[in-house]
Amino acid sequence: MSGKISSIQHASVLLGYEALGEIVTAAGAESILNGKLPGYGYESKDLWMHSLAVAFGSKIIANIKNPALAGEAHTAGLIHDVGKIILDGYILNKKEEIESFLEKEEKTFFDAEVQFFGFDHARIASEVCRKWKFPEGINSAIKYHHQPSAANESELAYILHMADYIATLSGVGYDSDDYLYELEPGTMDHLGLTQETVSDIVLQVTEAVSKVAV
Numbered sequence: 669m670s671g672k673i674s675s676i677q678h679a680s681v682l683l684g685y686e687a688l689g690e691i692v693t694a695a696g697a698e699s700i701l702n703g704k705l706p707g708y709g710y711e712s713k714d715l716w717m718h719s720l721a722v723a724f725g726s727k728i729i730a731n732i733k734n735p736a737l738a739g740e741a742h743t744a745g746l747i748h749d750v751g752k753i754i755l756d757g758y759i760l761n762k763k764e765e766i767e768s769f770l771e772k773e774e775k776t777f778f779d780a781e782v783q784f785f786g787f788d789h790a791r792i793a794s795e796v797c798r799k800w801k802f803p804e805g806i807n808s809a810i811k812y813h814h815q816p817s818a819a820n821e822s823e824l825a826y827i828l829h830m831a832d833y834i835a836t837l838s839g840v841g842y843d844s845d846d847y848l849y850e851l852e853p854g855t856m857d858h859l860g861l862t863q864e865t866v867s868d869i870v871l872q873v874t875e876a877v878s879k880v881a882v
């Protein structure tokens with residue numbers, strides 16, 4: 669409808685307030701997340717595509733498990749890895765040391781963050797979200813998106829973790845620890861998801877991303 673929508677009010681009537689909010693959030697997030705991250709080895713758009721996949725996956729899981737969380741799940745998914753943007757320069761500064769650390773058996777970028785800086789990208793992302801005055805539920809879910817059992821029974825943390833794992837299965841975008849990504853034991857039971865449902869969500873995520881990303 670290019671040229672036919674003349675005001676935000678008109679757009680919100682046509683799209684619905686929630687959908688408009690998602691589009692605005694995504695447009696803002698894209699400008700932050702679409703660049704290269706040479707420390708982590710991301711080409712431009714890699715992190716953005718991964719973030720879109722996690723946003724769609726989180727929303728789909730929330731709609732199955734607890735539809736009231738769908739909006740927060742989408743937002744949390746979009747920005748869950750924003751901490752990597754802040755850490756990337758520091759990782760680049762220690763590239764040689766970190767590369768030799770990663771070469772040791774089963775070491776991931778996540779392990780390297782903790783080892784070299786004493787905290788991980790999820791912790792940084794939650795601090796950024798706190799500064800941006802995001803709701804506490806989102807901050808906490810993002811902080812524990814790699815260890816949802818530590819999130820004090822946060823359903824959103826489990827949703828985010830599951831969607832992050834599903835994004836790695838979908839092959840959309842790229843997450844630096846893709847091939848070593850492990851789902852925390854109990855996550856699928858916690859969310860009441862079967863292997864069949866997960867396979868179906870993988871397909872839905874791939875399709876949803878292909879519709880919005882070129």
Ligand SMILES: [Fe+2]
Binds near residue numbers: 790813
């Ligand atoms: Fe992450």
Ligand SMILES: [Fe+2]
Binds near residue numbers: 718722748749832843
């Ligand atoms: Fe991620």
